Amino acid sequence: MSQGSGPAGDDQSPADRLRALILAGEMAPGQRLVEGDLAELLQVKRSAVRAALVELTAERLVERIRNRGARVRVVTVAEAIAMYECRMVLEGLCARKAAENITEDGAERLRAIGASMEAAVRNGDPLQYSQLNERLHTQIREIAAQPVAKEMLEGMHAQLVRHRFRLALRPGRSGQSLPQHLEIIAAVAAGDADAAETAMRDHVLDVIRALGESDEPALGQFGG
Structure with missing residues (x-):
């Protein structure tokens, strides 16, 4: 399995899959996004998770809190x-x-x-x-x-x-x-x-x- 790919038969990128989880409500607003946990969930390397979080931060679905890591962005x-x-x-x-x-x-x-x-x-x-x-x-x-x-x-x-x-x-x-x-x-x-x-x-x-x-x-x- 190459970096950034999911389980067999899943050709979505880690960012696509994480985005889908957020939009489906599987990850609630304010929920912390821990790289290690996400890497295990998505079955990818932590570097791929890190890149996905950068992409979703640019889309304003994820936000980074100083000294606390990333979390699902809360839209008031x-x-x-x-x-x-x-x-x-x-x-x-x-x-x-x-x-x-x-x-x-x-x-x-x-x-x-x-x-x-x-x-x-x-x-x-x-x-x-x-x-x-x-x-x-x-x-x-x-x-x-x-x-x-x-x-x-x-x-x-x-x-x-x-x-x-x-x-x-x-x-x-x-x-x-x-x-x-x-x-x-x-x-x-x-x-x-x-x-x-x-x-x-x-x-x-x-x-x-x-x-x-x-x-x-x-x-x-x-x-x-």
């Missing part, structure tokens, strides 16, 4: 709101561009996601709804073909996963956001750029309001 509600304020502008831009670029095939893909989101709400499945929510936003960014906005949004995505997950599990949240997503889909599919941008910005603003109502502790467990 205030920081999350600030990032969503930036996302509101970028997501609105992507919705506008998607409406300008929309094809009938693209519109059908968006409508299909919307129908699946409606089914998830009817079935009371917030986790499925959350996954479809992410798929919808990703699809809109792909249709928008605005690579700078896409890169900036993806850079914030990992840091906001925990907050999105907690919000998705809030009772009634899926039913509240569904009409907003359907409005976005309708506007993009119709090629109405002004309406698409407005609907998207209104939706993200509602997310900001919902986060502002959060009373979660600073070091709350993922999905707790």
